[in-house]
Amino acid sequence: MKKEHPLFLCIKNSYLGQSWLVILLSIFFGFTLSGVQAFLQEKIDTNKSNQSMRIVPTLVPGAVTGKSVTVGDLTVYEALNQNNKRAGWVIPARGQGFADKIEILIGLTPDASSLSGLSVLNQKETPGLGSRITESSWLSQFIGKGTTDSLTPTKNPVPSKNEIRAITGATISSFSICQIVNENVKKFRAELRKQQADP
């Protein structure tokens, strides 16, 4: 057997000598993926906003179409009725769920005093447990809830005014949705108030 030079062996057994291929591939794939993202992100965002536009009328009663507007530094959808008058608001919101970021749309009444609908756009929660946050039977309990107080999830079968019945086995996902709604509605109400006070 050929004896290898000690220096060569030293390099071969070093951290870099073992893992250089993994490192090079990571860099290569990293650049490829950022290229793909830079190239496609715009189109994906358009798809998403088209999708949101289609959902807008289902979140605000009486709305037939939506229009993207800026309130303060937030970009939201203004839901319009047949006469092109404001029927409500739809806020796109996102936040951390149990597994990954959850993206939702929050429907609000014109004065933003209560919720008029909720829809989950994107989630990667545990299938069968956390993924039940997309079910309309669960989401419908948000409709009509006031926005002055924060919503909290509860295990109580008969939830009180500002409580949301949590999904069995998915306490964190339920909590996340409440949290996302609370935070974003509060932010939006603050911006809306600012705009109305100083048009």
Next chain:
Amino acid sequence: MSKENPTALERFIWGIIPENPIFRQVLGTCPALAVSTDIKAALTMTCATAFVLICANTIISLIRHLLKPHLRIVVFVLTIASFVTIVDYLLAAFYYSMSLQLGPYVPLIIVNCIIICRCEVCASKQSVGVAISDAIGQSLGFGLALVSMASFREILGSGTWCGFRIMPDSWPNWVLMLLPPGAFFVFGFLIGAVNWFTSLKKNKSS
């Protein structure tokens, strides 16, 4: 079928029926059970998996001499995950409604054992040509399995095939077929049928 170095053609043909990834190797059953509710989803899933499988097999085969035995799985997963992310972006950009329908099952291609199995069995040992034909054969086999399962489930469950109504209007849709139990029933029956067929052939030839 345990020859040392099968040729490209053998690899290609084995993938379709004799070593069908779903019915014979029983690999990648998660997508097979989950997205075989209708033909369109099944075909999209097949294309996505085929793209990842072909790309991953090509890359792994190109760098097979550089692989270190104890780090090979890391390299496989890294390669597969990158291509899956690309597919995920492509679907979201060009076929958004399907991307929403398939949901987490596109990212889950990463853990589809068909791909890692092909990297391990074929691509890390054989040349690029063989690896590509192996990937195409396995993808066809995977597609065949998915489409046959989806056909049964869509026809019995919603009375349509690829969106076209083929059952009479009086057909009571077997909703069970669209639910998880239906997937297991069809899966079991088809594996049984394929095995029965193979044993018939074997008996004849012996």
